């Protein structure tokens with residue numbers, strides 16, 4: 001990851017100092033010396049830390065995404081050299097709307113009231129009121145990110161602030177090299193599940209926009225926003241959408257197809273089944289395929305593990321995958337329109353050289369190439385698989401295909417045998433097929449004898 005920067009700047013490590021901080025603690029538990037240094041020397045703050053879990057308890061999500069932002073703003077207000085405060089939010093902070101502008105939308109309940117209530121309400125009551133509080137937001141993550149933006153607006157005081165809203169962050173596009181990824185958020189986890197053969201069907205709308213944005217594009221845009229905010233000091237807080245949908249759209253259907261096509265060339269090692277996933281579009285087919293393609297194979301495999309004296313684990317893993325799918329469904333069955341006027345304005349403000357170095361022009365991205373590199377990156381950097389293992393992985397998939405055919409044939413014969421034993425209609429069909437085949441063969445033999 002850092003090879004390239006080390007080449008360009010060999011003493012890069014001297015320019016960076018990591019300090020310990022915990023957003024759950026007062027003053028973030030930063031040591032006195034570090035705090036002093038931060039207060040007196042900070043020029044730009046990029047506030048990225050957050051909880052990104054969709055299922056986080058509201059109390060924890062409020063603490064990390066709202067209260068901590070409020071405290072950081074307070075700390076920032078004591079920094080005399082601060083030029084810019086860049087807050088990283090998400091393009092989905094207002095996902096209850098269909099068209100989203102580069103503005104901060106008000107929240108139904110004031111963030112201050114939510115922060116206060118978290119101090120005295122107990123967990124059980126918070127659990128009970130969470131669905132009512134989050135309203136038409138899908139989870140505590142997007143809800144608290146929306147509250148965080150309002151806090152930035154209300155408590156920013158005289159600070160020079162900007163908000164960056166990325167959509168679904170994916171592997172890198174160009175820098176430091178294509179396909180780098182280090183967490184299983186967003187599509188990465190599902191790419192692993194599909195490549196290993198666990199994931200067979202996803203409830204998604206193939207034509208819905210897959211608003212992915214490469215991680216390096218987000219970094220470049222964020223740095224450019226830091227520069228613009230510090231140097232041009234806009235009069236109001238500007239919001240920048242870092243999205244792909246309106247400039248270079250790709251849909252889930254195209255993405256899924258390309259992911260599966262890449263597995264043909266670059267399979268993952270030790271797959272459970274051959275990668276072969278599809279989209280379902282309604283409840284009935286989703287339940288059907290979940291039962292047939294997810295739960296049933298897991299139960300059969302666990303039965304096999306038990307028989308061979310090993311600990312069953314597949315059903316647990318499958319339940320986890322289905323839970324993850326249910327949480328992501330909201331985002332893969334809808335499309336949003338994000339306006340990108342500020343982002344486009346920023347691009348035009350950069351010099352041609354800066355546009356090249358801090359490239360965030362998503363129109364130049366080739367999706368098919370990007371997705372192929374993404375899958376490759378997942379294999380290399382997340383699964384830590386060696387490319388030398390590809391021939392063996394392909395052999396393994398061939399073996400799985402043969403087992404699949406064998407299993408299906410055996411299943412068919414068993415079902416058929418049972419049917420014949422119990423039903424007159426099945427017997428009649430069976431005799432009809434057998435006599436038809438017999439007649440066909442006799443005719444074939446007779447005509448070849450005549451020729452001789």
Ligand SMILES: CCCCCCCCCCCCCCCCCCCCCC(=O)SCCNC(=O)CCNC(=O)[C@H](O)C(C)(C)COP(=O)(O)OP(=O)(O)OC[C@H]1O[C@@H](n2cnc3c(N)ncnc32)[C@H](O)[C@@H]1OP(=O)(O)O
Nearest residue numbers: 052053054055090182183185186187194256277278324331
């Ligand atoms: C034709 C079909 C083709 C098919 C092809 C298929 C591909 C194409 C289809 C693509 C569709 C894409 C849809 C994307 C939509 C995204 C929308 C985002 C929108 C918002 C974007 C944002 O604004 S931004 C926030 C992003 N926020 C997340 O996206 C977090 C979500 N997610 C969670 O909220 C939790 O994930 C949730 C779910 C609670 C489960 O939670 P969970 O507890 O069940 O599982 P976890 O994920 O926590 O972890 C599980 C185990 O993985 C271990 N692990 C973690 N990282 C690891 C690492 N780097 N290396 C090794 N291992 C790692 C961990 O250590 C656990 O292992 P262990 O149990 O042994 O400890």
Ligand SMILES: NC(=O)C1=CN([C@@H]2O[C@H](COP(=O)(O)OP(=O)(O)OC[C@H]3O[C@@H](n4cnc5c(N)ncnc54)[C@H](OP(=O)(O)O)[C@@H]3O)[C@@H](O)[C@H]2O)C=CC1
Nearest residue numbers: 021022023024048049050052088089090166167168169185
């Ligand atoms: N991933 C995505 O698709 C998108 C992400 N975003 C936003 O980008 C930002 C980064 O997200 P992403 O990189 O995906 O998520 P990660 O979970 O990888 O990063 C979150 C960061 O927050 C830090 N953090 C979490 N809890 C604490 C804590 N209690 N105290 C101090 N630091 C903490 C983590 O530190 P450590 O590494 O030490 O744990 C980590 O560096 C977030 O603000 C998120 O909302 C926005 C849109 C899309």
